[in-house]
Amino acid sequence: VNKLLTLTTFLPLLGALMVLAGGRGLKDEAARWVALGASLVTFIVSLVVLGRFDPSAAEPFQMLERARWVESIGLTYTVGVDGVSIWMLLLTTFLFPVSILASWTITKDVRRFMAAMLVLETAVIGTFVALDLLLFFLFFEALLVPMYLLIGGWGGRRRVYAAIKFFLFTMAGSAFLLLGILFLYSKGGAVSFRYDVLLGVAGGLPATTARWLFLAFFIAFAVKVPLVPLHTWLPDAHTEAPTAGSVLLAALLLKVGTYGLIRFNLVFFPEASKYFATFVGVIAVIGIIYGAVNALIQTDIKRLVAYSSVSHLGFVVLGLFAFTQQGVTGGVLQMVNHGLATGALFLLVGMVYERTHTRDLDQMGGLASGMPWLMGAFLFTAFASAGLPGLNGFVGEFLVIVGTFAVSNWFGALAATAVILAAIYLLWSYQRMAFGPVREEHRLLPDVSLREVVVLAPVLALLLLFGVVPKLLTDRIDPAAKAVIARVAPDQETTDVGSPVRNSAGFGQEASGP
Amino acid sequence: MIGQAVLPTPELAFEPVLPELVLVAFAIAGLLYEALAKRSEPLVHLSIGLVGVALAAATSLSLWSWDGAATVLGGTVAADRFAVLTRLLLLVVAALGLILGHQYFARSGDEQKGEFTPLLLFATSGMTLIVAAADLIVTFLALEILSLSLYVLTGLTGRRAANEASMKYFLLGAFSSAFFLYGVAMAYGATGTTKIATMALALTGSGGTQALALLGFALLAVGFGFKVSAAPFHMWTPDVYQGAPTPVTAYMSAATKIAAFAALIRVLDVAFQALAWDWAPVVWGLAAVSIVLGSILAIAQTNVKRMLAYSSIAHAGFILTGLTAPGAVGIRSAVFYLVAYAAMTVGAFGTVMLVSGRGEERTRIADYAGLARTNPVAAALMTLFLLSLAGIPPTAGFIAKVNVFSAAIGAGYWGLVLLGVLMSVAAAFFYLRVIVLMYMQEPDEATATQTDEPGRAAGAVLIVPAAATLVLGVFPGVIVGVIEKASILRW
Numbered sequence A: 001v002n003k004l005l006t007l008t009t010f011l012p013l014l015g016a017l018m019v020l021a022g023g024r025g026l027k028d029e030a031a032r033w034v035a036l037g038a039s040l041v042t043f044i045v046s047l048v049v050l051g052r053f054d055p056s057a058a059e060p061f062q063m064l065e066r067a068r069w070v071e072s073i074g075l076t077y078t079v080g081v082d083g084v085s086i087w088m089l090l091l092t093t094f095l096f097p098v099s100i101l102a103s104w105t106i107t108k109d110v111r112r113f114m115a116a117m118l119v120l121e122t123a124v125i126g127t128f129v130a131l132d133l134l135l136f137f138l139f140f141e142a143l144l145v146p147m148y149l150l151i152g153g154w155g156g157r158r159r160v161y162a163a164i165k166f167f168l169f170t171m172a173g174s175a176f177l178l179l180g181i182l183f184l185y186s187k188g189g190a191v192s193f194r195y196d197v198l199l200g201v202a203g204g205l206p207a208t209t210a211r212w213l214f215l216a217f218f219i220a221f222a223v224k225v226p227l228v229p230l231h232t233w234l235p236d237a238h239t240e241a242p243t244a245g246s247v248l249l250a251a252l253l254l255k256v257g258t259y260g261l262i263r264f265n266l267v268f269f270p271e272a273s274k275y276f277a278t279f280v281g282v283i284a285v286i287g288i289i290y291g292a293v294n295a296l297i298q299t300d301i302k303r304l305v306a307y308s309s310v311s312h313l314g315f316v317v318l319g320l321f322a323f324t325q326q327g328v329t330g331g332v333l334q335m336v337n338h339g340l341a342t343g344a345l346f347l348l349v350g351m352v353y354e355r356t357h358t359r360d361l362d363q364m365g366g367l368a369s370g371m372p373w374l375m376g377a378f379l380f381t382a383f384a385s386a387g388l389p390g391l392n393g394f395v396g397e398f399l400v401i402v403g404t405f406a407v408s409n410w411f412g413a414l415a416a417t418a419v420i421l422a423a424i425y426l427l428w429s430y431q432r433m434a435f436g437p438v439r440e441e442h443r444l445l446p447d448v449s450l451r452e453v454v455v456l457a458p459v460l461a462l463l464l465l466f467g468v469v470p471k472l473l474t475d476r477i478d479p480a481a482k483a484v485i486a487r488v489a490p491d492q493e494t495t496d497v498g499s500p501v502r503n504s505a506g507f508g509q510e511a512s513g514p
Numbered sequence B: 001m002i003g004q005a006v007l008p009t010p011e012l013a014f015e016p017v018l019p020e021l022v023l024v025a026f027a028i029a030g031l032l033y034e035a036l037a038k039r040s041e042p043l044v045h046l047s048i049g050l051v052g053v054a055l056a057a058a059t060s061l062s063l064w065s066w067d068g069a070a071t072v073l074g075g076t077v078a079a080d081r082f083a084v085l086t087r088l089l090l091l092v093v094a095a096l097g098l099i100l101g102h103q104y105f106a107r108s109g110d111e112q113k114g115e116f117t118p119l120l121l122f123a124t125s126g127m128t129l130i131v132a133a134a135d136l137i138v139t140f141l142a143l144e145i146l147s148l149s150l151y152v153l154t155g156l157t158g159r160r161a162a163n164e165a166s167m168k169y170f171l172l173g174a175f176s177s178a179f180f181l182y183g184v185a186m187a188y189g190a191t192g193t194t195k196i197a198t199m200a201l202a203l204t205g206s207g208g209t210q211a212l213a214l215l216g217f218a219l220l221a222v223g224f225g226f227k228v229s230a231a232p233f234h235m236w237t238p239d240v241y242q243g244a245p246t247p248v249t250a251y252m253s254a255a256t257k258i259a260a261f262a263a264l265i266r267v268l269d270v271a272f273q274a275l276a277w278d279w280a281p282v283v284w285g286l287a288a289v290s291i292v293l294g295s296i297l298a299i300a301q302t303n304v305k306r307m308l309a310y311s312s313i314a315h316a317g318f319i320l321t322g323l324t325a326p327g328a329v330g331i332r333s334a335v336f337y338l339v340a341y342a343a344m345t346v347g348a349f350g351t352v353m354l355v356s357g358r359g360e361e362r363t364r365i366a367d368y369a370g371l372a373r374t375n376p377v378a379a380a381l382m383t384l385f386l387l388s389l390a391g392i393p394p395t396a397g398f399i400a401k402v403n404v405f406s407a408a409i410g411a412g413y414w415g416l417v418l419l420g421v422l423m424s425v426a427a428a429f430f431y432l433r434v435i436v437l438m439y440m441q442e443p444d445e446a447t448a449t450q451t452d453e454p455g456r457a458a459g460a461v462l463i464v465p466a467a468a469t470l471v472l473g474v475f476p477g478v479i480v481g482v483i484e485k486a487s488i489l490r491w
Helices: A004-021 A028-052 A085-105 A110-129 A133-142 A144-154 A159-187 A195-203 A207-224 A233-240 A243-268 A270-297 A301-320 A325-356 A372-386 A392-405 A409-434 A450-468 A471-488 B015-036 B042-065 B081-108 B116-130 B136-154 B160-191 B196-203 B210-227 B236-243 B246-271 B273-299 B304-323 B328-355 B376-390 B396-410 B414-440 B453-461 B463-474 B477-486
Strands: A062-070 A075-081
Touching (some): A004 A085, A075 A110, A075 A133, A133 A144, A133 B396, A144 A159, A144 B414, A243 A301, A243 A471, A270 A409, A270 A471, A301 A392, A372 A392, A372 A409, A392 A450, A450 A471, B015 B081, B081 B453, B081 B477, B116 B246, B196 B246, B236 B246, B246 B273, B273 B414, B328 B477, B376 B414
């Protein structure tokens, strides 16, 4: 009965097994429908999870499930959700059916493709709900394999290079994570990897040890986010991956990194987080600007969107390490927003590519005349991604910038420039795609098909919905954000979003000091 | 009462060595059959081998609840659960090796190799004896029994590469045996005994003879380092693994490691337990060098068997990493690693055999291009085993690595663990390369693989290691309890 999270996590895996068990007898069409069905059922179950989630509950984690797994080493199966992970969970279960439907055009090894997608879904959900550090690490590592196969098996021309680079970068990062987890575990008296147990262990560590552990965790998540200079795998992986792969990489896998920062770095090592806050803030701002400038000079539209992710994720990290209510809430909100908006951009880029067979902006032009609906959707999404008020990107970015200004004017001002840059590169690329003389070979391209409408409509609707009623999200995020702040900056009074509070903990200490 | 000095008669309890007696009896039966039958049937050989192994396993299993003396036959053979578990593991590997070998020789089509089964049984008897050996002389004897059988098995096909491998193995093996024996002599000099238990007592609290004991340990470490193929004593491994017939490689890569590590564990954690502070740096060093050399050198390989050989060197390093933690924690982690490693290495070499055609063709890494298309089952199996070797969840290799790393961190060696996790990343590169070839590239027309009937049967056998790799990765609890009970050495 109370196994909802387990059900959500493993339903996709069940679907994958069904697809694979079908063998050669299973027609491609059937495999697609089974995969779509499995991911839709998962989504429905996750909606039930959302319905049962009580934002006003006192205990931080809800729908907890605990089971012993490997007692000798203290590995347990513990899952639960709080106001952060519930949205990551929903984002995951929502984007998977969308991506699967968007992959209808895949014709090579359909069964394997769909199986890899579903296995990936289980692994991603697992990372978001796991409340046992080794269990988290297990999912964290396991999601590499299906993603690696998706990029390498169905990607573009340089797919093998991109896939290996992705795998090795992430695995190198997670090597430090494993070391950190094991070290923390060895310091605990109890043989357990459970989140609450190790949280207690982390609280009793000497400051120097905690700082080293912070760095070990941080490297792993910084690769995933990615923060400059550990980001170099991202443009390759995003560009070479098939459309669904790019969507999921940008919307979900990057979030695993920021989620890890919230769940572990901030909460486990509050003192070290403060100690490194300025450092993290600096590389986050560098990432914001570096990503935006790089996006500005790209002619490959997919690479452009990839670099815009580097910029946006810098925002998220900046917000988190401001240690203000606005910053943390805005950061989490931005995780959801970026997932939806960038996911939609990659979907649209994929649809354009299927028609024009090019991703080079210089080879396009005038597409709006032949495909008004597709280009209209593109413009809408670009606005959302650039943070136009009324669409979802605005609220998150605004909160992050407000939260950042509360602690440091410099960081706030620098971050704000990226909002302008984002508008430039997105609208400029749109202009090069949609306007101007149409090329001869692009004259008779079809506009969106019914399937593509079904793919895009729900995502675009959410972009609008969360722009108009962000309260839907923030109501559940706020308590979780408060809990984080209470640990990192306990001296700071937490208020509801909207009233800036100066704090004494964040990276701006020098700037705002007496 | 004054009487003539009575020579102490050792207690004659033969049950603890029944598995060895059974194995040797069936080996001799196989030899007689080969010599006397007009035309020996491979199936009869296989049956003799499998029945022998099964009976040996049954007799081992009955020792699980042995309540007699800790050591029997004058304190030379231990009758503890550690011996039971490692024996059973060896016997499973032996059974897999027998079936794979049967397929291999049936497929190669040239003259039958009637010696294969008896030799493999002899080798196994040496291995099952060494895991129970409670006296370094018995350890040495068992080491020689298994080594001599393996030298011959390596050169069994008479191909050039196999002969060369066999010769190399023999020469270097003889050399390392000398080191080992010299080490036994030194240890005897230091403690006045070759019995592992008595040695432990003698070293506890002894002062002056410790230097000699340490010298003895160093020499023993060379001998063991050779057998477990830990760097820098690994030189033979790539050549022998590549040159030997693939089923023999599959068998010995797993079984030799289990046997030699089990014996090493008795030496480390019983005989020299009082000197743990002194031997830990040696184990540490061997582990670090093995992990680094094995992982780095594997990257440059172009032959799958050779690549897996270097990977086995790295894995020896990982097992040694676990053993840096003295006592039950280290033993548990090492034994779990051995179980996992046995499953994945037998599986990987078994799949190599499945893919390679007659003889030893198609063992280049390049031959794996597009395997997912030509032979999806073999490609899927290989992927599973490679992911496990790389330590990616949810496979046995992942849990095994977590175990040894957390044991080493618990003992304070986090530097070694850092090295281990980083080298795991380097290692992931060469495992991934094979997966890339199998799934992401088109098959080369000339080498497109056709699996023949015996090949398919061999594939069916690989279900055992494949299931073990998965089950131990997802539900390691099924064996952890057993390992815990078996990690207490009685002496």
